[in-house]
Amino acid sequence: MQNICVKFAMHKSKNIIVPHFSNKFSEPLEMVNQVLMAFSMRQTLRDLVHLRDGEIGCIHGLKTIASLSIFLTLKTLQVVRLPWSNRIALTETLDNPATLPLRSPLLSMDLFLVLSGILVAYGMCTDFETYGRIRWIRRILGRVLRLLPLLALSTLFTAWIWPHLGSGPLWGDIIEENSDICQESFWKNFLFINNWGDIEESCSPHTTQLAIEFQLFLLSPLVIWLMYRSPVMGLGLFGLLHAFSAATRFSDTQQNRLSPWIFHGMKLSQIHRTINLSFGSLLHRITPYMGGLGLGMMLHQTGRNVRLSDGIKYGGWATCLISFTWCFASQWDITRRDYVYDPTEMAKSTAWTPLIWTIAISWIVFACNSGNGGILSDILSSKPMIFMSRISYAMYFVEFIVLNTTAATVQHPDAFGLSDFLDWVEIGAIIACATALSLIFDLPMYSVKALLLNAAEAEDAQPATDSPAEAEQSDRATGEPEEEIEDIFGEQDEVKEKLPKEENSILCRGE
Numbered sequence: 153m154q155n156i157c158v159k160f161a162m163h164k165s166k167n168i169i170v171p172h173f174s175n176k177f178s179e180p181l182e183m184v185n186q187v188l189m190a191f192s193m194r195q196t197l198r199d200l201v202h203l204r205d206g207e208i209g210c211i212h213g214l215k216t217i218a219s220l221s222i223f224l225t226l227k228t229l230q231v232v233r234l235p236w237s238n239r240i241a242l243t244e245t246l247d248n249p250a251t252l253p254l255r256s257p258l259l260s261m262d263l264f265l266v267l268s269g270i271l272v273a274y275g276m277c278t279d280f281e282t283y284g285r286i287r288w289i290r291r292i293l294g295r296v297l298r299l300l301p302l303l304a305l306s307t308l309f310t311a312w313i314w315p316h317l318g319s320g321p322l323w324g325d326i327i328e329e330n331s332d333i334c335q336e337s338f339w340k341n342f343l344f345i346n347n348w349g350d351i352e353e354s355c356s357p358h359t360t361q362l363a364i365e366f367q368l369f370l371l372s373p374l375v376i377w378l379m380y381r382s383p384v385m386g387l388g389l390f391g392l393l394h395a396f397s398a399a400t401r402f403s404d405t406q407q408n409r410l411s412p413w414i415f416h417g418m419k420l421s422q423i424h425r426t427i428n429l430s431f432g433s434l435l436h437r438i439t440p441y442m443g444g445l446g447l448g449m450m451l452h453q454t455g456r457n458v459r460l461s462d463g464i465k466y467g468g469w470a471t472c473l474i475s476f477t478w479c480f481a482s483q484w485d486i487t488r489r490d491y492v493y494d495p496t497e498m499a500k501s502t503a504w505t506p507l508i509w510t511i512a513i514s515w516i517v518f519a520c521n522s523g524n525g526g527i528l529s530d531i532l533s534s535k536p537m538i539f540m541s542r543i544s545y546a547m548y549f550v551e552f553i554v555l556n557t558t559a560a561t562v563q564h565p566d567a568f569g570l571s572d573f574l575d576w577v578e579i580g581a582i583i584a585c586a587t588a589l590s591l592i593f594d595l596p597m598y599s600v601k602a603l604l605l606n607a608a609e610a611e612d613a614q615p616a617t618d619s620p621a622e623a624e625q626s627d628r629a630t631g632e633p634e635e636e637i638e639d640i641f642g643e644q645d646e647v648k649e650k651l652p653k654e655e656n657s658i659l660c661r662g663e
Contacts, residue, residue, distance in 0.1 A: 183603070190599035196591045199599075200542050201535045208451070210520035211267050212541035213532025214513065218267075219544040221253065221260040223551050223582070226358075227573060228254050230559045236568040245570060247416065249487045252480055258412045258431060259479065261361050262440040262506055266513045268365055269372070269444020270451065276376045277452040286373045290605060295369055297601040299362055302594055303341060306549040310356055311335045314553065320561040327560050330356065347432035351424055358552050360432050367434050368441040375445055390442060394507065397438045402503040404429055404436070406495045412502060415486045415493065430502070443510035451521055458522035465524055468515050475512035479505050546594050547586035554582050 189195065203209055228251075236242055245251075253259075272291075279286045311334035315327055334355035340346040341355055344366040351357050379386030404410060410426040411418065430436045460468075482501050485491055520529035531537070540547075558578055 186603050187600055190603065191592075191596040193591065195599070196595045199595050200587075200591065201539050203533070203538065208270070208517065208521050209533030209538075210517060210525060210529055211270070211532075213534070213537040214263060214267060214516070215544050216537045216540040218260045218263040219540065219547055222257060222548070224573075225254050225257040225260070226551060226555055227578075230555045231568075231572060234559060234562055235565040237565040238567050242568045243416070243489075245568075247487055247489050249484065252484065252487055255414045255486065256412050256483075259505075259509055261431075262437070262509060263513060264361065265365060265368070265437060265440040266444040266447075266510055267517075269368070269441040270448040270517060272369060272372050273376060273445040273448025274452050276373060277449055280376065280380055286377055288373045291373070292370070294601055294605055295366065297604070298598065299344075299366065300342065301597050302546060302549060302589070303359060303362060305593070306553075307334060307338050307341045307356060307359070310553070311338050314557075318557060318561055320563065322562065323560040325560075326556050330556075347434075351427040351432065356552065357427070358548070360427075364432070364434060364437050365441075368438065371438075372441075372445055375442070376449065379449060390446060393438055393442055397435055398503045398507065400433075400435050401430070401506075402499045404433075405502045406499040409493070409495050410502070411493065411498055412505075413483050413486050413498075415491050416489050417491075418493075437506075439506040440510045440513075443507070443514055447514045447517060451518065454522065456521060456523065458524070460522070460524050465519070468519060472512045472515040475508045479509050479512070542595065543583070543586040543590045546589040547582060550585045550589065551582045554578055554585070 203212075228246075231242070232246075276286050276291065279291070311331055315331040318327070333353060334341075337346070337353070337355050340348070341359055341363075344363040346354050347360045347363040347367075351360070354360060375386065375389060378389055408425055408429055409422060410430050411422060412426060412430060414423070482505070516525070516528070516532075519525045520532060523529075525532070555578065558575070
C-alpha cells in the first residue's frame, strides 16, 4: 500500500510540479544558454570573416580603409614626437606630397560618421515601417551596449593598470599624465561627453570620436521621423543643418586660425585649438553624419537591385573621382616646406570638404549596394576586408595603447629611416591583440546585445498567459481538452519566431 501511495505521489508531482517549474524556468535557462553560446569560439570565428544577413558588404572595405588611415596618422604623430638623431631626414620625408592623406585625420573620422549614419538610418526606417514608430529607447540601449563595454574596458585599463606596466624617459609625459586625467574624468567617457572641454584635459583623446558619434545618434530619430511625417520639412531641416554647419566651419576657421590639415611649422597651440573647436564640435561634424542618414533612407527605399543607365553610372563614378581629387588637390601645396597659412583659403576648404567627401563616399556605397560597383564591390566585400572591419573597433583602442607604449619606452635617440613608419612587430601586436579582444569580448557582446533586446521585444509582444493552476481550472470549467492548450502555446511560439529580428548596426566597429 505504501508503494502504491509513493508511486501515486510521484506521478502527480511529475504531472503538476514539473510542468510548473519547467514553464517558469525554461525561458530564463534558454536565455542563459544562448548568452553562453554567444561566447562560442566556433561562432565568433565564423562571424569574423562572413557577412551577416542584410549587411552592406562594401561598408566593411571602407571601414578597413578608414581604420588603416587612422593607424598611419597615429603612427606619424608617434614618429614625430620621438627624439631622432637626424630630424632633418624626418622633415624631408614628411615634406613628400605622398604624405598628404595622412595630414588630415578628420577625413578618415568623417568616413566613419558617414557609414554610421547609413546603418542607423537603415535600421530606424525598418522600425518605422514595421511598427509605425521609431523604437528610440531600444535603439539607444542597443547603441550603449554596443559601444560602452569595450570603451569602459579600455578606459579602466588606461586609468589604473597601464601606468604600472613599464617605464622609460617619456613614460611620465605620455602614459602617466593621461592615466591621471582618466582617473579623474573617466565618467565623461562613460557618458559620451568627453568632447565637452579642452583636449589637453581629455581622457584618451581619440575616444572623442565616439562621443561625437553617440551625440549625433541621439539627433537622428528626429530627422528620420520628420522625413517620414513631412518630407518637405525634413528636406528643409537637412538643408538648414548642412548650411549652418558649413557657415560655422568657415567662420570658426577664419576667426580662430584653425587648420584640419597638418603643415610644416604648425604650432602645437594651433593643433589643440583645431581639435577643441572643430574636431570635438558637434556642429562642425554634422555634415557627414547627415549625409549618411540621407543615404541610409534612400537605400532602404530603393533596395539592392537598382538598374542604372550607363550615363548615370559613368556620371556617378566621374563625380566620385572628381570629388576625391578635389579634397586632396585643393590642399596640395600644404606639403611644401615654404607653405604660408592663409585663414581665408583654409576656411573655404574646411567649409566644403566634408560635404564633397560625403558625396564621394555615398556614391561608392550606393553603387556597390545596388550591384553597380563591379570589381570594386568585390574587393571591398572580400573576406580580408570583413576580417579587418570586424576587429576595427577593438583595433581603435589597441593601437593607441601599443603605439604610445612603444614611444614611451624609447631609451635613446636613433637614426630615422623610412622603415620606422612600418614596424612589423607593432603591426603584428596590434592585429593579434585586436583579434583576440574581438573574439573573446567584442563579437560575443554584440551577440549578447542582440539576444537581450530581441528577448525584451518578444516578451513585450507576447500576451500574458494564465498560470498552470488557473489554466487547469479553466479547462475543467469549459470542458476543453488539455491538448488544445498545448496547441495555443505552440501557436504563440510561432508568433514569437515571426517577430522581426534586429537589423545589424555598426561602429564604428563604432556599431
